[in-house]
Amino acid sequence: MAEKADVRQGTLALMVLKTLEALGPLHGYGIARRIEQVSGNRLALNYGTIYPALLKLEQEGSIASEWGISENNRKAKYYRLTRAGRGQLKKEERDWAQTAAIIARFLNPGESAS
Amino acid sequence: MKTLRGLFLRLGGWFGRARREREWSAELAAHLELHIEDNLRAGMSPDQARREALLKFGGVESVKESLRDQASLAWLETILRDVRYALRGMARSPGFAVATILSLTLGLGASLAVFTVADNLLVRPLPYFDASRLVMVWESDPKINAEHNVVSPANYLDWKAQNGVFEGMAGFTQLRSAVLTDNGRAEEFGAVAVTSDFFPLLGVEPVRGRLFTKQEDRSPGGVTLISYRLWQNWFGGDEHIIGRKVQMNSFPYTIIGVLPPNFYFLDRETDIWGPLGLDPAQDYRKTSGRWMLSVGRLRPRVKIGQAQAHMTALAKRLEQAYPAFDTNWTVNIEPLRDALFQDAKTPLLVLLAAVVMLLTVACANVANLLLARYSARSREIAVRASLGAGRWRVIRQLLTESLLLGAAGGIFGVTLARWAVRGLVILAPKDLAKSAGIHVDFRIVICAIALSAFTGLLFGIAPALVTSRLDLMSALRGDSRAGSGGVGLRSWLVGAEVAMSVILVAGALLLFRSLVGLETVNPGFQPSGLLTFHVALSPARYATPRLRTQFFARAIEQLARLPGVRSVSAASCVPFSGGCAGTSVNIEGRPPAKPGEEISVSIETVMPGYFHTLGIPLVSGRDFNEFDNSDTAPYRFIVNQAFARRYMRGEQPLGKRISVWMDVQNNPFAEIIGVAADARELSLDRAPTPTVYYIHSHLSYPRMFFLVRTDSKPLALAEPARRVIQRLDAAEPLAAVRTMEDVMGENFARQRFSAWLLAGFAAVALILAGIGIYGVLAYSVTARTREFGVRAALGADSGRIIALVLKSGARPVAGGLAIGVAGAFGLAGLLKSLLFEISPHDPATFGAVPLLLAAIGLVASFLPARRAARLDPMEALRTE
Structure with missing residues (x-):
């Protein structure tokens, strides 16, 4: 099994937003689970760390929460993307792609043709 | 926006804390339940499922802790903690806190008060349209020292007709008085007559009625404008004031307009504005001398120097054309603001300079005190650092303290300034304070806050940086050499304080000696026991x-x-x-x-x-x-x-x-x-x-x-x-009822005002410098306790130790004295116009001041020196 990577600062929020965009309203456990799955289990993610990130996003207005009933009849807090959150996600995706591209150029200087 | 919203949510979160805690517990519990159920479904045993879920979650309490941090304002709490800690620290050494706050209060209070007055007089715009282009146009005969002479109407009319630099010129008379009679009441008011283009030139519009017409200019009489103040106070703000018939000096007049409330010109005593008839066809050189005043508006982009050159040339032509009347007479152009505040300018500039020095002394003193305090606390700080406090955390703690002190000094300073401004206005000579309504305004308070925050930061950050870079090991060992790096800096500060004090004291002494000289001058008559008043008879009756x-x-x-x-x-x-x-x-x-x-x-x-x-x-x-x-x-x-x-x-x-x-x-x-x-x-x-x-x-x-x-x-x-x-x-009222002694007192009110104020500044500066010298030496004695102990043990007697301490105090004081005397010598020229029969470089003054400062330095250093001499060698060696 490959070495697990730590969650880089700032990337967790992006993953949360993207997850909510893909799956619609979801509880914290579901979000954590999904992130782990998408990463192909290559991320060392403590599920607990998702909650401060969720709180922060909620404070910023990117997501909203309300109590609901889970698929197996449990009371759980559901998070959903707000309109502002969608905008935020677009922006972060763009930023991230740009950053990744720049970093990639540094890491592979030979490819920078321009 | 995002941050702001977060801030409010967090602030809210700070209150509904118990509810949030419950919600988090429920949410995290639900999370674990969901996870456990999943695990059970995957076939784990209940124990294993639970263990795996908890492990994967990673510490419920630490998650809650970070939730709490996120929800509440962690930094606010840290700040509150820092503030509480700082306050406790100050309470433990109240002398330090009081000295610091006092220094700041005095420095800020005095400077704000003087800045306020200066701002009102020198900076605030005049109540005229584009006032920077307005100038007074004087006649001038330098041979008889009459650079601001009244103007001949003939010359005025020629200037007006022939010049190429003014957009317009207007004439007016000096302040006179007129007895106003209305329904049996009679009172004397200040009156000025103006040409009809006077108010349009200034860009002043009446609040009621109209201004003078050209027609009224040619045949004056019968119409008058009144000040807003007169309208409100004497006519009770009567709405039917326009067209009201009154008598002035027993001639009938009709009021045609009321001027705006903030309007004044040259003085604030004028309530009646009448028309001044000037007939360009008349040869005034034959019938009258020089008696009027004139004001001009420069054309756009014409510099005052250009206008002066142009008008001098014009005056030269007039001098050749009318040698009998105009020989030696030329023109002097002066910005209107200078003409308004001519006499107030020098004292105010002197005060501004003095106050800047006082502020410097105060700040140096505060920096000194803070440095001493941080040095004394180096051990405590080392302990904090070694227990894991980050460098920034330590700096922040120290900064909190200096900012707190700065804020306290700022608040007290503004309070003091408000009193002081009131005092200044009462104490000030009339012409200095004639710009009525001087008050501490919002901008000044902002300026004070900025200034005190700046002082706090500037003088907090330097010591904080010095201290936070401490060598931990030696500081912990209590090595007294550690943390004493500030001593050099502090000597410089003391030197600066002494230098500034010398300048202030020298200035104050010069002014005081002038004042004493003035008060003892023989006026040539007996002023005591004399009452004066005047009566202006109506020319009609x-x-x-x-x-x-x-x-x-x-x-x-x-x-x-x-x-x-x-x-x-x-x-x-x-x-x-x-x-x-x-x-x-x-x-x-x-x-x-x-x-x-x-x-x-x-x-x-x-x-x-x-x-x-x-x-x-x-x-x-x-x-x-x-x-x-x-x-x-x-x-x-x-x-x-x-x-x-x-x-x-x-x-x-x-x-x-x-x-x-x-x-x-x-x-x-x-x-x-x-x-x-x-x-x-x-x-x-x-x-x-x-x-x-x-x-x-x-x-x-x-x-x-x-x-x-x-x-x-x-x-x-x-x-x-x-x-x-x-x-x-x-029908003939008395006016200006005063004793001759009061009249004379006003005559040197300006000198008295400047002298007392500067004396106050000098006294404060002296006290602060004394505290500064004492502070540095007292600290260095404490830091060198062990050294003195060794010296005493090796046989140094108390005299030698006293001499040792005095010598270390003497260096910054002597340096400061030298710089101060040189500075005072250079700056004394500024005082020249305020001095009376005394040279700005009066040797007695310049001899006395260094002696005074040296004496204060000696007293301030003697106290710590005596303490050093009285140290018990055994005790001293045992310390730390």
Whole structure:
């Protein structure tokens, strides 16, 4: 099994937003689970760390929460993307792609043709 | 936006804390349940499922902790903790806190107060349209030191018609007075007459009614504008004021307009604005001298220097065209603001400079105190650092403390400034404070907050950086050399304090010696026991000189009968109440003076008994008597000694005949019958001017100043005097009732004001410098306790140790003294115009000041030195 990577600062929020965009309203456990799955289990993610990130996003207005009933009849807090959150996600995706591209150029200087 | 929203949510979160905690517990519990169920479904045993879920979650409590951090304002709590800690620290060493806050309060308070006054007078825009282009246009004759002379209407009209630099020019008169009568009330108000283009030139619009028309300019009379103040106070804000008929000096007038509330020009005493008729067709050079004032608006982009050059050339042409009238006369252009605050500018600049120095001393002192405190706490800080406090955390703690001190100093400083401004305005000479409504405004408070925060930061951050870079190990060991890196810096600070103090004390001493000099100057008359007031007779009801002479003679006669009155007289101008008229004189037997070399004199009209009442001795000859005071009596003159000295060249003036150019037609040669001793009539610091005295019947003024000499309190006579005048003529009010001593006091109010204020600053600076010196030495003694112990143990006696400490204190003080004396010597020139009969480089002052500072330095260093000498070697060696 490959070495697990730590969650880089700032990337967790992006993953949360993207997850909510893909799956619609979801509880914290579901979000954590999904992130782990998408990463192909290559991320060392403590599920607990998702909650401060969720709180922060909620404070910023990117997501909203309300109590609901889970698929197996449990009371759980559901998070959903707000309109502002969608905008935020677009922006972060763009930023991230740009950053990744720049970093990639540094890491592979030979490819920078321009 | 996002952050702001988060901030509010967090602030909210700070309150509903219990509810949030419950919600989090429920949410995290639900999370674990969901996870466990999943695990069970995946086939784990209940124990294993639970263990795996908890492991994967990673510490419920630590998650809650970070949720709490996220939800509440962690930084706010840290700050509160820092603040609490700082306050506790200050309470433990109250001396430090008090000294620091006091330094800041005094420094900030004094500077804010002076900045406020300066801002009001020097910076705030004048209430005119585009005021920076407005200038006063004076006539100027540098030969007789008249650079701000009144203007001849003829020259004014020529300037106006021929210049190419002014967009417009307007004329007006000096402040006069007019008696306003309305429905049986009569009161005297300040009045100025202006040309019709005056208000449009300034860009001033009336709040009611209209301004003067060109027509009214040509045939003046009958219409008047009034000030907003007069409208509100005298007419009760009557809405039907326009068109109201009143009497002025017993002539009928109609009020046609009210000026805006904030409007003033040159002074704030003018309530009545009348039209000034000037006819360009008339040759004023034949009929009148120089008596009016003029203001001009520069064309856009014309510099004041260009305008000056242009007008000088124009004046040169006029001088050639009219040599008899204009020889030596040129033009002086002065920005309006300078003309308004001419006399206030120098004292204010001196005060500003002084206050900046005081602020520097205060800040140096605060920095010094903070440095000492941090050095003393180096061990505590080392402990914190070694327990894991980050460098930034330590700096933040230290900064919190200095910011707190800065804030306290700022708050007290603003409070002090508000008081001080009130005091300044009361204490200030009238012309300094005539810009009514000086107050500490919002901008100044902002400035104070910025200043105190800046002080806190600047003088907090340097020591904080020094201390936080401590060598942990040596600090913990209690090595007294650690953390003493600030000593060099602190010596510099003390040196700076001493230097500034020297400058302030030298300035204050110079001003004080001038003040004492002024107060002991002999004015040439007896000011105590004299009451003065004036009465301005209506030219309509007292149309002939004879009627006026009669009125004044009768008034004097009846006033003299009041109980307690020793003698009474009257004159056209009294000492220190502004200038008298001036003109030129011809002496019989000498050829008429060439243009530009006239015998120029002050002219004063007196009633009999003037010299006796004022206490001016007659050196030779006699005083005027009532027989002289008749229009049928021959002309006779009295001159003063200055006249005799300057123009008679040692000849005996008595019996000589002179002719005074006072009247266009009738200036007969007449005999000098007396020579009066010199009196300082303009101001105490100016030498007496050559003066010719007329008797009232031959040069009749409608407005005369009464002088009443009494053995008792002069002001007790004010009411009886008022009744006497009322009985003679109820329509003629008394004005400006004051004692001569008050009049004189105002004369050097400016010097007194500057001297006391600077003395206050100097005293504060001295105290602060003393504290600074003491602080540095006291600290270094503490830090060197062990060293002194060793020295004592090795046999150094107390004298040597005292000398050692004194020597280390002497270096910064001596350096500061040298710089300070040099600085004071350089800056003293600034004071020149405020000094009286004392050189700005007065050797006595410059000898005394360093001695004083050295004495203070000695006392301040002796206390710590004695402590060092009294150290018990055993105790000292055992410390730390």
